[in-house]
Amino acid sequence: MIFNREAETMSRKEIEAVQLERLKRIVRYCYDNVKLYHDRFDSIGLDPDKIKTLSDIQYIPPTTKDDLRDNYPFGLFAVPRSKVVRIHASSGTTGKPTVVGYTRNDLNMWSEIMARIISAAGVTEEDMAQICFGYGLFTGALGLHYGLERVGAAVVPSSSGNSEKQIMLMKDFGTTTLIATPTYALYLGELAHELGYRREDLKLRIGLFGSEGCTTEMSAKIEDRLGLFATDNYGMSELIGPGVSGECELRCGLHIAEDHFLAEIVDPDTLEAKAEGESGELIVTTLTKEAMPLLRYRTRDLTRMNKEPCACGRTMARMDKVMGRSDDMLKIKGVNVFPSQIESVLMPVEQISPHYMLYVRHEGYTDTLEVKVELVDASLLASYRDLENLTAAIRHRLRTVLGIDAKVSLVEPKSIERFAGKAKRVVDLRHSQNA
Ligand code: DLL
Secondary structure, three states, X not given: OOOOHHHHOOOHHHHHHHHHHHHHHHHHHHHHHOHHHHHHHHHOOOOHHHOOOHHHHHHOOOEOHHHHHHOOOOOOOOOOHHHOOEEEEEOOOOOOOEEEEXXXXXXXXXXXXXXXXXXXXXXXXXXXXXXXXXXXXXHHHHHHHHHHHHHOOEEEOOOOOOHHHHHHHHHHHOOOEEEEOHHHHHHHHHHHHHOOOOHHHOOOOEEEEEOOOOOHHHHHHHHHHHOOEEEEEEEEOOOOEEEEEEEOOOOOOEEEOOOOEEEEEEOOOOOOEOOOOOOEXXXXXXXXXXXXXXXXXXXXXXXXXXXXXXXXXXXXXXXXOOOEEHHXXXXXXXXXXXXXXXXXXXXXXXXXXXXXXXXXXXXOOEEEEEEEEEEOOHHHHHOHHHHHHHHHHHHHHHHHHHOOOOEEEEEOOOOOOOOOOOOOOEEEOHHHHHO
């Protein structure tokens, strides 16, 4: 079902007209209401009225996470406190969180764009949706919550953790829709199996996953374990939370809510625009946000964009699944690789489970990578020869497919940590080693 047919099926010309009108307005609004933008425009002599076409956006300097940090907590808000009705924040790895605010209109827009991708995945008012994202400052749970209510689904706000109870509720309530990070969904599937539930004991049919990368191969494993159809959903707190883009039932890219977000793909080093279809860093301008609008926000996420209308009837541009973040790229003996590529190589290997960790170290003069992955069957550990053969086969695949040489460690089933939120699979020990 197309939730908002009028918006979601505009012609490219109509989309661009809406974007241009909104871009001009938001640029002026930012200049008039946010000191950072006022000062930055003035310092380079940029008149907000100079933005007359969509491509004029290139004259606007990008906004970065550092700008948010430097203006912690509310320095980038464009409205007085009385107009702010919600605060969220994302916990950075270091220091203070990144804080974002919403007006009533922002929350309304957020529910609308969420309802679009929730409907695009096939969820209707007949569904019972269990939200296993952590409720709190994280945008995931409340974002999905209000979108699902807008669609009319029954929401079970079970939050993350307490996994045995999650599965019990899933069975007893007849949950049809699961909302979680792919990592947590994978774990819930594993636990349900261990607790003796059969797939048919659960009524799950759709999984709305997101907040972290998940390869198609990993997604297929989750679908198999839980007996559902999974879609990938992308967003980030700074821009709104989830809702920036999401897959429809055809799963050939994530539809971007282009009437609210203007997306560009640029070269992460030079910031030059990439040609359509080329991959690069996603930069997003919020076109309608009131409380904390952002101009040309550097997401650091790497993807591609396709503006061809989709066979589902929606015309909004689609982005590829995120390949990784530019700051997540691992350089192993001169070869650049993303954790997602390693995941794609590991997933099809039958004898190993989908749980893995990547350790990067500095040894001698070079960086080394250890891929630690769980065996499905512990009995393999008893046979030195079988273990050696499997290790060699995985090393060989990593070398031929990705061109990297890694140490492969096969470990006992269930010995790798399970995550209830986003997984932290890459451990970079280079810094601590130097310290
Ligand atoms: O993760 C928002 C969200 C919640 C999206 C629930 C989807 C579902 P942050 O915590 O600010 O916001 O993290 C944003 O997570 O820049 C990406 O690097 C990564 N990310 C989010 N969704 C995906 C995805 C939420 N579908 C950061 N695939 C982003 C890959 C994703 N990475």
